[in-house]
Structure formats: C-alpha cells, structure tokens
Amino acid sequence: MSEHILKATGRSVEGKGASRRLRHAASIPAIVYGGKSAPQPIQLDHEKTWLAQQNEWFYSSILTLEIDGKAEPVLLRDMQRHPFKQIIMHLDFQRVDLNQALKAAVPLHFLNQDSSPAGKAADVVITHELNEVTVSCLPKDLPEFIEVDLAKLAVGDVVHLSDIKLPKGVELPELKLGKEHDVAVVMAKHGRVESEETSEETPAEVPATKAAKKDEK
Structure with missing residues (x-):
C-alpha cells in the first residue's frame, strides 16, 4: 500500500x-x-x-x-x-479502519495482449468485458491495480474472474456467490464469427408485421 x-x-x-x-x-x-x-x-x-x-x-x-x-x-x-x-x-x-477488511473497486491492467497468439492473429477481436473488479482485503493489502497477463491468449479463449492471479491477502467476493458469477473478463474471437452472431441476433420480420404493412397500402 x-x-x-x-x-x-x-x-x-x-x-x-x-x-x-x-x-x-x-x-x-x-x-x-x-x-x-x-x-x-x-x-x-x-x-x-x-x-x-x-x-x-x-x-x-x-x-x-x-x-x-x-x-x-x-x-x-x-x-x-x-x-x-x-x-x-x-x-x-x-x-478506513486499518484492522478491518474492506471492499473496493480495483482497475485491471492487461499485459502482453499484442504479443499473444490471439493478438498476432489476423481478423481476431479481443474484448475486455471488465476493466475493474471489486476486491475484499485488509487496507494494507489493497492493490492499486491487478495485472492480467494475456501472453498465452489464443483465439477462442475466455479469461474468467477465477483465472485472475490475485495478490496475497486479496479475494474476489463475487466468486463466493456461485459458478454463475465467474464471469468473462477477456474474450478472443474471430471477427467473422462475431459478425455472424450479431446478424443472427437481428430479429427477422414476423408475418404479422408484413400483414400490417399490406393493410397500410
């Protein structure tokens, strides 16, 4: 500290x-x-x-x-x-009581992204789903930031909260709430895949809408 x-x-x-x-x-x-x-x-x-x-x-x-x-x-x-x-x-x-644990938001610093396999690959999109995390620790252990090393990040990889290496004495309260709270922090996808997923999520025109348009004519 x-x-x-x-x-x-x-x-x-x-x-x-x-x-x-x-x-x-x-x-x-x-x-x-x-x-x-x-x-x-x-x-x-x-x-x-x-x-x-x-x-x-x-x-x-x-x-x-x-x-x-x-x-x-x-x-x-x-x-x-x-x-x-x-x-x-x-x-x-x-x-702050120096003898009591506290909760605070701490920024994430992402390292070696450009030199990772995903960073070097063409048409790959790397997204940071989180830029900070809430930690629990004693004040003396509160880090100014937490480093996330992406040197081995490959296409298709997902870095979750549980994958983050925490400093000694630091915990992530979110992980105690269940597996569903072990959310993604970083994702590496092919750009084409991301585009296809976006197009699939676009709702198609339903028959009722078409019928309504015919009635308007």
Missing part, C-alpha cells in the same frame, strides 16, 4: 451558498464520514486535487487525508464534476 497524501482543512459553514463561495475561491467542498466519528465537512485546494485525480491511484488506493495536520486513512467514495468545465464540485471520503 503506497502512501498518497491529500491536505485539507475543516470547515464550519455548510450549504449551497458556502460551497459556491468555496469553489469561487478555488477550493473543493468535501465530506469525510464513517467509522466512530461524526461526518466532518472539509475543503481541499482545487488545483492540487485536480492534479492528483488524474492518477489512477486516486480512485483505488487508501489515501492519507491530512485534516488540519491530523492524518486519517480514507477511500474516495464519490466525486461530483461540473458537466462541462474542468471543475470538481464535491468529494466524499470514507474513513
């Missing part, structure tokens, strides 16, 4: 007007909740936070939030952005 530090200050004034004034002052209104403490309104510097949120770890790692000098481990749980401006409107952070 890498240490990523965000500095914040507490705020006593809440409401839409106060939040608007904060944004005009290049700050982001936010809240920290969870654990045994009451929810705490805070504010962060927009420019520094904007730069931090461009990194993948901002969304999937334990963050050290320094509030008026006091450090708390947290996870980002929600981010509200302006619909078209490069502005973060609000952030929600959840406190």
